[in-house]
Amino acid sequence: MPLVRVRGRSMMPALRPGEVLWTEKPHDLKRGDIVLIRKTTLLLKRIIGLPGETVALRSSRVSINNQPLHEPYVPTTAALEPLADQIFSLPPSTYLVLGDSRDDSLDSRRLGPVKINEIQGVARRRVWPPMRWSRLAITLAVMAAGGFQPARAASPPPLLLAFASEVRLAMMIGKYEPSHGWVQATEFYTPPEPGDVFTLYGTSGKVGEVTITNKRSAYRDGVFATWSARTSGWDNQAVPYALAVSGHSPVAGTALEAIPLDKPEYRGIVERYLKSRGLHVEEPLLTQAYNVPLDGHGRDEALLVAHSDASAVTDDKPADIYAVALLWWNDHGKEKILPLASQTSHKPAGRSLEEQERYYGIREFLRILCAADIDGNGGNEIVLYRAKDAATHVDIFNFDGHRLRKVLSAEKAAYN
Numbered sequence: 001m002p003l004v005r006v007r008g009r010s011m012m013p014a015l016r017p018g019e020v021l022w023t024e025k026p027h028d029l030k031r032g033d034i035v036l037i038r039k040t041t042l043l044l045k046r047i048i049g050l051p052g053e054t055v056a057l058r059s060s061r062v063s064i065n066n067q068p069l070h071e072p073y074v075p076t077t078a079a080l081e082p083l084a085d086q087i088f089s090l091p092p093s094t095y096l097v098l099g100d101s102r103d104d105s106l107d108s109r110r111l112g113p114v115k116i117n118e119i120q121g122v123a124r125r126r127v128w129p130p131m132r133w134s135r136l137a138i139t140l141a142v143m144a145a146g147g148f149q150p151a152r153a154a155s156p157p158p159l160l161l162a163f164a165s166e167v168r169l170a171m172m173i174g175k176y177e178p179s180h181g182w183v184q185a186t187e188f189y190t191p192p193e194p195g196d197v198f199t200l201y202g203t204s205g206k207v208g209e210v211t212i213t214n215k216r217s218a219y220r221d222g223v224f225a226t227w228s229a230r231t232s233g234w235d236n237q238a239v240p241y242a243l244a245v246s247g248h249s250p251v252a253g254t255a256l257e258a259i260p261l262d263k264p265e266y267r268g269i270v271e272r273y274l275k276s277r278g279l280h281v282e283e284p285l286l287t288q289a290y291n292v293p294l295d296g297h298g299r300d301e302a303l304l305v306a307h308s309d310a311s312a313v314t315d316d317k318p319a320d321i322y323a324v325a326l327l328w329w330n331d332h333g334k335e336k337i338l339p340l341a342s343q344t345s346h347k348p349a350g351r352s353l354e355e356q357e358r359y360y361g362i363r364e365f366l367r368i369l370c371a372a373d374i375d376g377n378g379g380n381e382i383v384l385y386r387a388k389d390a391a392t393h394v395d396i397f398n399f400d401g402h403r404l405r406k407v408l409s410a411e412k413a414a415y416n
Helices: 135-144 264-276 353-360
Strands: 003-005 020-024 034-038 042-049 054-058 061-064 086-089 094-098 119-128 159-165 168-177 181-184 197-202 205-211 241-246 252-254 286-291 300-307 319-331 334-347 365-373 381-387 391-399 404-413
Touching: 034 094, 042 061, 159 197, 159 391, 168 391, 168 404, 181 404, 197 365, 205 252, 241 365, 264 286, 264 300, 264 319, 264 334, 286 365, 300 365, 319 365, 334 353, 334 381, 334 391
Parallel strands: none
Antiparallel strands: 003 020, 020 119, 034 042, 034 119, 042 094, 054 061, 054 086, 159 168, 159 241, 168 181, 197 205, 197 241, 252 365, 286 300, 300 319, 319 334, 365 381, 381 391, 391 404
């Protein structure tokens, strides 16, 4: 990926949102290089510590092998606080990376040092905006692209997306910006304020509205992805989990039509999918089933969630173990099944459940939160909640009638 667009503000003032960078394959890395790394998502950070060095982070200062590091690129207002002091001894082929805007950055302080194979590229130069072009060249380029427009109407405000549970927005998922598209929660860091309104969406459509009642919890790492805040009350007994979208009724939420969970034809859909995964389950256990018009073309479409019966799994008997969330549609007799999430495995007799989980992981609990037209394109985005063993995970999918695409994904450890 030679071209990378800057989205977050963690590298300001060196890099600003919207700028486009030319990257090259990582080689001859040195301190001060801005690198593209893959951790929870793609991140742009600056190399601070090199392999074999000891890096100490104390208050607002960085030292390398007990020598203070001069950092002219860091804003004078940035600080390492409120983080605790940290010391890293870097093994071979391992680097410590930080954002320039230290109070607004997800970096090695939380994610740990990065290995060389996690570095995807090195930013070598800025290709946009064209700061060194002449005014004439800019005018000609704009005209060639389709005409000069001296003014543009203001874009609609971005939509913040959060996971709602109990009386709390428990995790930020990301946001949708009409001018830029989908933005991960790790790429922006300004939380809502008390008094801000969010609309909640569930499988029945709009659930209600809540108001932020306190400031975000003060996490030591300051990362917005771990932000949470209490809200005004809502009927969380009837709808325990929901998607929260900033504003008063900002998007169109679709009321999903429930399908009886014992309906044979829909159990058959799950059975056929599991068979394609090597499992032979005659009567899969459906936990959610909905008809939903995802593209408005009148096709038969459904969202199906199924889990194996955990109480039936014993150490001494074989078992098919599964947790799947599927998008199914039938277009003039042609069936298509697309997985939103899929965990499938066969446990042979004599293998303990502990061994099975060590091989294949602990089965997740899956739940469709809602279907809503978040991007305003007339179709519905599908929101899936995944309760992991030690984390909460939410995925948002876009379906254009042909292709299923994950547009946002967020996880918060140790929530459940």
